[in-house]
């Protein structure tokens with residue numbers, strides 16, 4: 001039997017830039033384990049804590065990811081700069097349009113099927129590690145309570161071979177880390193990672209332009225993709241699982257090296273709404289440029305206009321809610337404890353949870369927002385052999401509903417008190 005969740009509907013770049021903190025270099029510019037409590041077949045009153053087999057995530061949700069660079073009052077490089085006022089207006093617009101800014105790690109957890117996200121979400125990222133991201137962008141993000149991600153190329157941090165006066169410092173990154181900012185990888189020297197491209201090698205303060213191929217290329221890549229990740233992880237004591245490809249330029253080999261290096265997701269700058277099935281190794285971001293405000297507007301419209309048309313109905317097995325009694329189970333008491341765990345459904349509005357029991361109507365069920373458990377101990381004996389339960393709640397403004405049925409053993413209905421479980 002199936003529990004139907006009418007979760008409603010929903011539906012639904014380029015980083016290029018030149019990363020110039022210092023001249024010279026650089027070219028142009030995500031289970032709870034299965035044992036869903038085998039439903040305590042014979043002992044309805046002793047409740048094992050419910051476990052979720054697999055959270056029910058909204059597979060129709062959509063996410064747009066933004067990529068920003070420097071925040072400056074006077075735009076000189078429109079491809080990578082934006083004024084603080086324009087930036088803040090965009091953050092406000094997300095809020096006004098009901099688009100929820102979520103963290104990168106929540107996005108990955110959703111992609112893994114582990115966590116639900118609002119139907120229309122956005123992720124905000126900043127590339128290259130500019131101090132204006134710390135000094136200007138961060139306070140604005142704090143003001144709105146938005147989480148965000150920093151993509152850092154390690155040689156571009158202050159003190160590195162490419163980290164000039166406008167670069168962020170390791171101390172600033174540590175401060176961000178301490179306050180929950182997600183810090184991820186963006187290579188070591190921010191160059192085109194595809195084999196055969198001319199790159200700048202820096203050795204002992206000397207720079208040389210060259211093409212590296214074969215073993216020399218592989219060795220260079222190890223430092224760009226693996227070495228930079230290890231440096232971030234060691235210097236900041238963090239786990240890095242995302243990689244933003246410099247300039248968004250990649251090929252299969254680059255992706256393979258990144259995957260083998262332990263990156264869970266790779267990001268490019270070809271913006272598009274991210275769906276549940278979007279590939280994890282080329283996630284597109286919208287690069288916001290000062291002279292192309294339409295990029296932001298279009299991105300927002302991509303998910304803003306796709307209002308949930310047809311009601312998306314997710315069907316899940318009863319055990320996904322760890323219902324007790326289980327769907328289809330027969331219990332030996334007419335006074336069962338009825339429970340379900342709604343945490344798999346997502347954010348539940350606490351006052352909205354309601355339980356109905358056939359023969360009783362609405363019952364004064366107890367909802368614990370912490371555990372997501374809604375429960376009711378039946379106090380008047382149930383008289384029918386079959387009992388139906390309906391639980392409804394609101395999640396993110398949408399009504400969700402679950403139905404299931406359990407049986408009451410003959411003789412127990414309207415009669416006997418709970419029978420203790422047989423000893424094993």
Ligand SMILES: [Zn+2]
Pocket residue numbers: 015019127128186190246247
């Ligand atoms: Zn970059």
